[in-house]
Amino acid sequence: MSQLTGNPEPRHHPPEEMLVQHAAGQLDTARRITIEAHLGFCPRCRTAFARWSQPGEALLSAFGTAPSAGPGGTATAELDPAGELGDSWSRLEAGIDALEEEDDRPTFAPPPPLPPGLRGMLPARLYQRRWRRIPFSTARFTIVEHDQESSTTLLMVHIGPDRLFPRHEHLGYEDVVVLEGAFRDQKGLFGQGDFQLNEPGTMHRPEVQPGAPCWILSRYDKGVRFTGFRGWAQRFGS
Amino acid sequence: MLEVGFSTPSATVWPVEKHRKSSAREQLGASRELDTTADPVLLARVAGRDRVAFRVLHRRHAGKVRGYLRRVCRDPEVAEDLLQEVFLGIWRQAGGYCQERGAVGAWIFGIVRNKIFDARRRGKLVLSAMDEAIENVEAPPDSRRDLRLALYQALETLPETQRQAVSMTYIGGFTYDETAARLAVPLGTLKSRLRAGLKHLRDCLGVSPT
Ligand SMILES: [Zn+2]
Numbered sequence: 308m309s310q311l312t313g314n315p316e317p318r319h320h321p322p323e324e325m326l327v328q329h330a331a332g333q334l335d336t337a338r339r340i341t342i343e344a345h346l347g348f349c350p351r352c353r354t355a356f357a358r359w360s361q362p363g364e365a366l367l368s369a370f371g372t373a374p375s376a377g378p379g380g381t382a383t384a385e386l387d388p389a390g391e392l393g394d395s396w397s398r399l400e401a402g403i404d405a406l407e408e409e410d411d412r413p414t415f416a417p418p419p420p421l422p423p424g425l426r427g428m429l430p431a432r433l434y435q436r437r438w439r440r441i442p443f444s445t446a447r448f449t450i451v452e453h454d455q456e457s458s459t460t461l462l463m464v465h466i467g468p469d470r471l472f473p474r475h476e477h478l479g480y481e482d483v484v485v486l487e488g489a490f491r492d493q494k495g496l497f498g499q500g501d502f503q504l505n506e507p508g509t510m511h512r513p514e515v516q517p518g519a520p521c522w523i524l525s526r527y528d529k530g531v532r533f534t535g536f537r538g539w540a541q542r543f544g545s
Numbered sequence: 546m547l548e549v550g551f552s553t554p555s556a557t558v559w560p561v562e563k564h565r566k567s568s569a570r571e572q573l574g575a576s577r578e579l580d581t582t583a584d585p586v587l588l589a590r591v592a593g594r595d596r597v598a599f600r601v602l603h604r605r606h607a608g609k610v611r612g613y614l615r616r617v618c619r620d621p622e623v624a625e626d627l628l629q630e631v632f633l634g635i636w637r638q639a640g641g642y643c644q645e646r647g648a649v650g651a652w653i654f655g656i657v658r659n660k661i662f663d664a665r666r667r668g669k670l671v672l673s674a675m676d677e678a679i680e681n682v683e684a685p686p687d688s689r690r691d692l693r694l695a696l697y698q699a700l701e702t703l704p705e706t707q708r709q710a711v712s713m714t715y716i717g718g719f720t721y722d723e724t725a726a727r728l729a730v731p732l733g734t735l736k737s738r739l740r741a742g743l744k745h746l747r748d749c750l751g752v753s754p755t
Binding site: 324327328329330331332333334335336339343346347350353354356357358359360361362363364365366367368369370371372391392395396398399400402403406422423424425426427428454456 | 721
């Protein structure tokens with residue numbers, strides 16, 4: 308059981324290589340968020356990730372103290388006895404003051420449960436952004452992040468219970484993380500915290516399970532193409 | 546476009562305590578009392594918007610983070626801006642830390658690495674090569690500092706090819722593509738060298754996350 312929600316632990320995990328890349332600070336913002344969302348729900352991957360990020364502690368200490376001190380530098384070098392960090396703290400406090408307390412909820416549904424800390428990685432006033440409908444579908448989505456350089460986009464999507472998400476083809480890679488509810492497709496059942504990686508050229512039509520809406524995060528690098536009569540809507544995401 | 550009607554947050558939303566603002570003097574006094582409090586406890590309080598705990602955490606880690614950023618970035622002003630971004634990130638993401646994720650220092654290092662990556666994306670960051678820094682890591686004079694001694698030994702025994710991969714990407718902040726190009730190796734080779742190098746480091750540093 309997940310410590311956080313009482314739901315079963317995720318059964319679908321990101322590849323280990325993505326955890327290594329995350330530990331090495333190599334992930335774009337969108338994938339960092341999908342991976343962190345999964346980690347928030349998945350104790351198994353948190354432990355695996357901790358192994359890859361563990362050297363960071365010693366490296367930060369070793370390279371963060373004065374070069375002459377090297378890794379044997381004294382603790383006082385870190386503690387800033389001269390109070391040089393006072394200015395940094397004042398500036399930081401001003402920065403925190405500027406982060407307003409948000410009253411930010413979607414108007415069409417209760418917000419999805421987000422793992423602790425994840426909200427802080429998402430943009431401010433997320434739910435007050437424009438939430439568009441996917442044509443001929445009850446699904447709504449908003450663009451959380453878009454990186455022009457890598458043409459990577461992160462969407463948050465809400466699909467009502469017992470609904471189909473339109474059949475679509477992946478032009479590039481797509482990561483999906485379920486925040487709430489569950490969907491089923493040919494790869495199986497994906498519930499809260501599950502991570503799905505879709506390869507270019509694959510196609511699926513996720514079917515949301517009855518009883519609860521499904522909230523997902525979807526990160527794609529080349530967009531998706533709706534097939535069938537929704538094909539005209541392919542502007543979405545491309 | 547949107548239907549009306551606010552709903553209450555669902556029951557599974559994690560509670561966040563409202564932050565309490567206190568005077569600077571109060572804060573400083575209280576923060577001294579927390580000086581011996583363990584990092585994970587401080588971070589849990591930061592997640593509850595406790596500024597006093599955050600101040601202690603800042604005092605404890607900002608020097609290292611700044612030192613590291615100054616080494617990696619060529620421009621000290623950029624390093625200073627990144628220091629701010631790192632600590633704002635800690636403030637905003639504190640709830641995401643739990644002890645399963647290992648030491649707080651490693652978690653902070655993750656945020657540092659991401660801020661470096663983002664700054665490079667925005668094109669405002671020129672990195673220094675860390676190869677030399679990693680070559681020049683000295684043996685700690687005080688063997689009681691176990692972690693650093695272990696790190697020194699780990700770096701000493703790291704095969705050259707793995708050391709390059711670790712120093713450029715994991716420590717230095719260069720992307721996989723840049724590193725692979727500079728070392729003139731395929732991406733797959735770089736990835737496996739990095740994994741082997743990190744395995745070596747973590748074996749030397751002790752495997753069990755706290
Ligand atoms: Zn997992």
